[in-house]
Amino acid sequence: MVSLFGCTSKSGQSSGDTQASQPRAKSVASQELLDTSFSGRDASGGGLRGLDKNPSEERLGGRGSLMTRADLRGTGHQMEGICAEQATAAGRRDVFFVYDSFAITEDVRIALVHNAKWIKANPRVQLKIEGHCDDRGTSAGNLVLGEKRVKAARNYLVELGAAPNHLSIVSYGKERSACEEHTESCYAQNRRGHMLLKTGK
């Protein structure tokens, strides 16, 4: 357990250190510690258990005690790929939801009608709908809310005649905000169903 974090020490043997205590500690500590509020006194005498009047040296773990250095190569590349997809998503309209809701409002409906027409005019494209939320509320709650938003948008597009197998969804909750300010206009930008073209596979 201790060695998990690289602390290659003798802590597991701490209680055994008591035996090495000097006799002069015993007589006093066992009586007088009883009069104090300490609950950690050593019933066998010898001062505090695990502490030693002439302590032997314990070696603590070296550098990287937690883990081996992480291999950071490749970090971020995958997301850059995803961002590149977004650049090709022009022509569709994102939809914007109201606070704490996945309701298809009139504004959402108008944008989805526009998108459905575009999808039917481009029947071979694959569209991915990303669900985003403003940062109010919990991470978990917003992931679920983001999924409800994209499912509501997808279902409405299917009702309007889009092919379900050409629509995929993902919820990012409040994890990939378009902006970070705590203002109503920023919150509104983040409550979006983002329509992007899937390229490649």
Place this chain on the structure above:
Amino acid sequence: MALRAGVIIGLCLSAGLIWIIESGAADVFLEATRPDFQKIPLGVAEIKNIGGTESPEGRIRLGNRIEEVLKADVRRSLVFSLVDLSSMGLRLDHLGTDPDPSFKQAGEHGVSVIVWGKAGMKSENKDADVNMEGYVYDAGSDKMVGGKRYAGSPSVVRLMAHRFADELVFRYTGEPGIARTKIAYVSEVGPAREVFVMDYDGHDPRQVTTDGFLNLMPRWSPDRRFLVFTAYRNRNAQDIDMIEVATGKRSTLVSLGGLNITPALSPDGNFLVFSSSQEGNSELYRMDTRTKNLQRLTVNAAGDLSPSWSPSGREIAFTSDRSGGPQIFLMSVDGSNVRRLTFEGSYNAAPAWSPRGNWIAYVCRGPKKEYKLCLITPDGQQRVQLTVGQGVDDSPSWSPDGRHLVFSSTVGGKSQIYMINADGKDLEQITFTGTHNSAPTWSPAS
């Protein structure tokens, strides 16, 4: 039901937040730590600098550095109260292994424990080993009752202080200290979110996941070897992955399709409860970690998520919006005996059951759409709001000693990680770098 008598005590804290305790809560808070517990007055006399070497910043004063870390650990232990010995006119330097005669005088003034020692490099070589010795004087017996000697590379200087602090807590209470616990959390790396682990005081952050996608909401295994979390690297669904912290070895635990989030391992490690939308809306499932057998725990048209095990492993707190907005519910581990716990306010979510079992922390929404931390007893009889003010507080997680909570907050603008005592005192920001630090989760004690 909940105590709502309006006596409010407010104190401005360093980060600009305010804490409040509702009337009657003072008794409750003592219970939150331990009944009738009196902190033990402890003074740190001096960790003397010995040896040493020159560096670009000048002389490395290892003793001072260890003393500073040790004092912070002692203060955060909430087992000891840190006494300022210098104000008592004690002679604090040139100490050997024998206690200074003036310690007795400090004892007569109410100081129960005095700690001192020395630290330094073994040689002038900057990569030379560091040695630390720490000794404990007990006023009750008027004796030096023990000590510790540590050696290690210069990179473990903080660990030496943490080890000594945990030793003190353990010897005086029989409980493990928290100075060597870790906090896992999520931080922004370019466009990705990766899981990191840092010391409980915010030092020494290390990146654990490196895949460049989103990795969210980590939780520890009870043996603190592994983290389980939501992974976006499978681009068609969000899986639950597990990573061994020491090696970075990673595997997928749950790959059901849909959104699979908020994993939580049972206290014995035998079951994983999580939320999955594989069948449509988010429901809670329980997976046997050995057989991979899956049992669905919730069945309704609403979202069910964010499970938190009771320390006994018999019950689960979770968030559900089956009654409209999200509220906290409790159920037995087989999904039976479901009952609603929170009734105050229209948004209560992200429950975290305390290690002693007597409180459940959660995110509660106030009338101005502020998302703050609240505590409620599992019987619903007592409720306390822990934080107030601006910003969104999220993801409360208990320290293994049940005396602290760690959480994320946007109170300072960007999301950062904060620590607070279970009684609402000592709010402390523990991350400062990075643009988005979130979803902290406290490791079990070692």
